Amino acid sequence: MHHNVVVVGGNRIPFAKAGGPYTQASAHDMLTAALDGLIARTGLSGTRVGEVAAGAVLKHPNDFNLTREAVLSSALAPETPACDLQQACATGLETTMYIANKIALGQLDSGIAGGVDSASDAPITVSDPLRRILLRANAARDLKGRVAALSRIRPAHLAPDAPRVVEPRTGLSMGEHQARTTARWEIAREDQDRLAVASHHALAAAWERGFFDDLVTPYRGVTRDAILRPDTSLERLATLKPVFGGPEGTMTAGNSTALSDGAAAVLLGTEEWAREHHLTPWARVVDAQVAAVDHPGGADLLLAPVGATGRLLARQGLTLDDIDLLEIHEAFAATVLATLKAWEDEDYCRGLGLDGAIGRADRSRINVAGSSLAAGHPFAATGARIVPTLAKLLHERGPGTRGLISVCAAGGQGVVALLEAV
Amino acid sequence: MDATRLSTIPDLEQVRAALRPAVRGIEPSGRIVVVARPGGVGAGWEADAVARALDGVVRTVGKELRGGATANLVYVEPGVTPGDLASTLGFLLEGRSAFIDGQSWRVAPAQVAAAPLAAAPHDGRIVVVTGAARGIGAAIARTLARDGASIVAVDIPAAGEALADVANEIGGTALQLDITADDAGARIAAHVAARGESIHGIVHNAGITRDKMLVNTDAERWASVLEVNLRAQMRINAVLLDPTTEGGLADGGRIVGVASTSGLAGNKGQSNYAASKAGVAGLVIAMAPDLAARAITVNAVAPGFIETDMTARIPFVQREVFRRSNSLNQGGSPVDVAETIGYLLDPSSQGVTGQVIRVCGQNLVGA
Ligand SMILES: NC(=O)c1ccc[n+]([C@@H]2O[C@H](COP(=O)([O-])OP(=O)(O)OC[C@H]3O[C@@H](n4cnc5c(N)ncnc54)[C@H](O)[C@@H]3O)[C@@H](O)[C@H]2O)c1
Numbered sequence: 001m002h003h004n005v006v007v008v009g010g011n012r013i014p015f016a017k018a019g020g021p022y023t024q025a026s027a028h029d030m031l032t033a034a035l036d037g038l039i040a041r042t043g044l045s046g047t048r049v050g051e052v053a054a055g056a057v058l059k060h061p062n063d064f065n066l067t068r069e070a071v072l073s074s075a076l077a078p079e080t081p082a083c084d085l086q087q088a089c090a091t092g093l094e095t096t097m098y099i100a101n102k103i104a105l106g107q108l109d110s111g112i113a114g115g116v117d118s119a120s121d122a123p124i125t126v127s128d129p130l131r132r133i134l135l136r137a138n139a140a141r142d143l144k145g146r147v148a149a150l151s152r153i154r155p156a157h158l159a160p161d162a163p164r165v166v167e168p169r170t171g172l173s174m175g176e177h178q179a180r181t182t183a184r185w186e187i188a189r190e191d192q193d194r195l196a197v198a199s200h201h202a203l204a205a206a207w208e209r210g211f212f213d214d215l216v217t218p219y220r221g222v223t224r225d226a227i228l229r230p231d232t233s234l235e236r237l238a239t240l241k242p243v244f245g246g247p248e249g250t251m252t253a254g255n256s257t258a259l260s261d262g263a264a265a266v267l268l269g270t271e272e273w274a275r276e277h278h279l280t281p282w283a284r285v286v287d288a289q290v291a292a293v294d295h296p297g298g299a300d301l302l303l304a305p306v307g308a309t310g311r312l313l314a315r316q317g318l319t320l321d322d323i324d325l326l327e328i329h330e331a332f333a334a335t336v337l338a339t340l341k342a343w344e345d346e347d348y349c350r351g352l353g354l355d356g357a358i359g360r361a362d363r364s365r366i367n368v369a370g371s372s373l374a375a376g377h378p379f380a381a382t383g384a385r386i387v388p389t390l391a392k393l394l395h396e397r398g399p400g401t402r403g404l405i406s407v408c409a410a411g412g413q414g415v416v417a418l419l420e421a422v
Numbered sequence: 423m424d425a426t427r428l429s430t431i432p433d434l435e436q437v438r439a440a441l442r443p444a445v446r447g448i449e450p451s452g453r454i455v456v457v458a459r460p461g462g463v464g465a466g467w468e469a470d471a472v473a474r475a476l477d478g479v480v481r482t483v484g485k486e487l488r489g490g491a492t493a494n495l496v497y498v499e500p501g502v503t504p505g506d507l508a509s510t511l512g513f514l515l516e517g518r519s520a521f522i523d524g525q526s527w528r529v530a531p532a533q534v535a536a537a538p539l540a541a542a543p544h545d546g547r548i549v550v551v552t553g554a555a556r557g558i559g560a561a562i563a564r565t566l567a568r569d570g571a572s573i574v575a576v577d578i579p580a581a582g583e584a585l586a587d588v589a590n591e592i593g594g595t596a597l598q599l600d601i602t603a604d605d606a607g608a609r610i611a612a613h614v615a616a617r618g619e620s621i622h623g624i625v626h627n628a629g630i631t632r633d634k635m636l637v638n639t640d641a642e643r644w645a646s647v648l649e650v651n652l653r654a655q656m657r658i659n660a661v662l663l664d665p666t667t668e669g670g671l672a673d674g675g676r677i678v679g680v681a682s683t684s685g686l687a688g689n690k691g692q693s694n695y696a697a698s699k700a701g702v703a704g705l706v707i708a709m710a711p712d713l714a715a716r717a718i719t720v721n722a723v724a725p726g727f728i729e730t731d732m733t734a735r736i737p738f739v740q741r742e743v744f745r746r747s748n749s750l751n752q753g754g755s756p757v758d759v760a761e762t763i764g765y766l767l768d769p770s771s772q773g774v775t776g777q778v779i780r781v782c783g784q785n786l787v788g789a
Contacts, residue, residue, distance in 0.1 A: 033583070036586050036590055037583070037586045037596075038584065039586075040531075040575075040586035040587075040590045040595065040596035041586070041589075041595065041597075041598075042595065042596075043589075043593070043594065043595035045589065045590040045592075045593045045594075046593055076593075106582070122685035153525035210579075210603070212579075212599075213579045213598045213599065214598065216579075216582075217583055217586050217596075217598070218580055218581040218583045219583055220583075223579065223580040240788070241477065278616060278617030278618050279616070280616045
């Protein structure tokens with residue numbers, strides 16, 4: 001039992017810097033807005049969709065059933081089931097594959113995949129010592145015991161623990177990890193800045209030509225991606241100080257993604273379902289592959305998608321030349337550049353168990369409508385931003401054109417997917 | 423009152439005799455509707471004078487009535503059947519026409535079968551509404567959807583959030599599109615064609631104002647208003663009327679323009695807007711006969727003072743003056759405009775084409 005799974009639409013809210021215009025919006029609000037825009041565009045108000053899967057990386061405890069609650073707040077029929085999934089920065093791609101696989105197996109005829117993150121509304125927890133004191137006070141049998149316990153609270157205990165995006169096994173942040181990879185692969189500052197500028201210019205051009213008119217719905221008065229700087233230039237980026245990798249570092253706020261708020265959703269279905277609902281299939285979901293690397297053992301944290309890419313291409317009997325468009329998530333400009341170098345590196349690829357180098361990618365095929373450096377990177381939403389963007393780009397280019405998505409994720413993991421225009 | 427047999431000046435006495443007790447005894451929000459023959463159909467000089475005299479009488483009655491009661495005149499051309507007239511009389515006698523007063527328009531023969539008024543006249547039909555994110559456009563979308571239409575709600579991308587809310591509320595679809603884009607008509611058609619359908623009606627409601635006295639109006643202000651309010655709909659119509667366009671306007675379809683009483687009457691500080699809105703009236707009158715063979719009707723509504731977010735920004739005193747400068751002593755609601763458009767889109771309103779209907783409570787200006 002195998003059904004063709006097609007991407008028939010997508011929607012996101014404009015992404016924005018954390019602490020910016022969406023500071024007062026919760027993950028629930030943003031995911032609901034992304035769903036509602038998709039429903040309005042595709043005429044699914046009141047419809048029972050097979051299933052909705054979405055997730056958030058920074059998740060409030062009270063958002064335990066985030067996606068189902070967002071569905072209930074949305075215009076979908078309340079009988080639409082939903083679940084939360086999480087695969088770090090690849091969440092939006094992993095939810096796409098979860099829904100796509102169920103459709104392929106005949107368990108669903110349609111579904112929505114998505115992701116949302118609010119770095120503004122990140123859950124703040126109390127410090128460990130404070131938590132222990134509070135628990136002790138709670139357990140105390142009388143007032144005296146309670147007072148005694150509470151009297152041990154020190155000012156330092158009161159500082160809330162803001163969420164940190166650090167790898168538990170290394171204690172290093174993503175940026176610090178990438179800085180090591182950047183140095184190891186000798187990625188020059190200027191190349192990173194150049195890639196960042198290209199991302200801003202490509203995203204701005206796509207907005208300019210109305211490409212996002214049926215991919216984005218404004219939210220809270222924000223009508224375009226708020227991080228986007230259409231007029232940024234190499235000269236301007238060159239003035240920025242490094243933020244990762246010490247004083248000699250090459251990674252700046254300009255060539256690293258900003259902490260972002262946003263939500264995105266993808267509509268998937270069988271071709272028959274798309275036809276019945278008068279929707280135009282953009283692209284077929286062909287295949288996907290997950291991979292991980294041993295980053296506690298020293299492997300490059302954000303290069304896990306390289307192995308996934310090699311395995312997926314081999315399984316499909318394809319080479320890079322068969323891929324018309326590449327979407328490589330710009331966690332950092334250097335992540336993309338190191339990925340490209342790794343693809344070309346015979347030894348590195350063999351070390352991953354591949355038959356040889358993946359190959360040299362034509363730079364003009366990469367992130368042609370901009371990517372995370374310009375759009376922003378609300379962690380879980382990014383995959384669900386990329387899938388419809390790529391599907392529409394492929395559809396514009398005509399049936400049979402192929403696109404590959406590569407997204408790196410915390411824990412030394414990566415998810416890669418292949419789409420083909422219909 | 424059936425005045426279709428009145429043709430001489432002494433005959434007009436019958437109008438006085440019939441309306442005198444009617445005006446006296448009418449209940450609040452009651453309706454007086456006079457049905458008459460139009461002038462210019464070869465009935466002679468005196469008959470034409472009588473036809474116009476009736477207009478003067480009905481306008482005056484409209485001004486004399488109180489408590490929300492209205493008086494309107496329908497000119498029926500020779501050959502009009504009861505079926506042709508039913509939708510118009512139904513509309514005028516019901517609450518749907520609450521803000522239409524002292525008006526006259528024509529009904530032509532169209533061989534509409536006599537049938538009870540449909541509860542959902544637009545059932546299953548696709549209607550495109552531009553400027554649907556808010557105000558009058560949102561009310562049009564809601565009202566037509568209530569009566570069964572499947573709405574394609576169009577507004578500029580920046581208005582997408584409100585547009586999505588409207589579309590989801592009424593089970594329609596949202597199309598984020600600037601109607602002044604070169605490919606706007608093609609994008610609307612593609613949206614409809616992708617859904618495997620054709621368009622029953624399009625309501626050109628999107629509009630803007632860029633007010634300044636003529637002496638202060640530069641070419642940019644002038645052009646932008648004409649572009650959105652008039653040229654865009656002409657370009658879109660051209661694409662949708664092309665029989666080779668998939669997802670275009672079906673034969674038997676409907677085009678409705680939104681004019682304005684300030685356009686018809688002229689309004690200080692609105693030379694560009696008046697040009698565009700009077701232009702809409704001119705356009706529908708010109709298009710109607712040319713599309714009659716395809717049974718496509720083309721009409722316009724001309725709203726007067728309607729209570730919307732836009733008019734809520736007018737200073738209080740001025741707003742109060744606007745409200746009171748009509749026979750009904752109040753502003754209209756967006757739904758009043760919407761109901762009038764619903765009546766024009768009704769398949770049984772086939773005999774109504776090339777008409778401009780003011781929804782203004784008989785505003786002192788704009789007659
Ligand atoms: N409110 C009144 O009293 C009144 C009176 C007479 C006529 N009108 C006319 O009625 C219509 C609706 O008026 P309203 O009061 O609801 O106005 P509004 O400003 O509240 O709504 C107009 C809508 O049109 C949209 N729009 C503007 N330019 C567009 C474009 N290029 N492409 C797509 N959409 C566009 C706007 O985004 C907005 O949502 C207008 O044509 C107006 O001129 C209004």
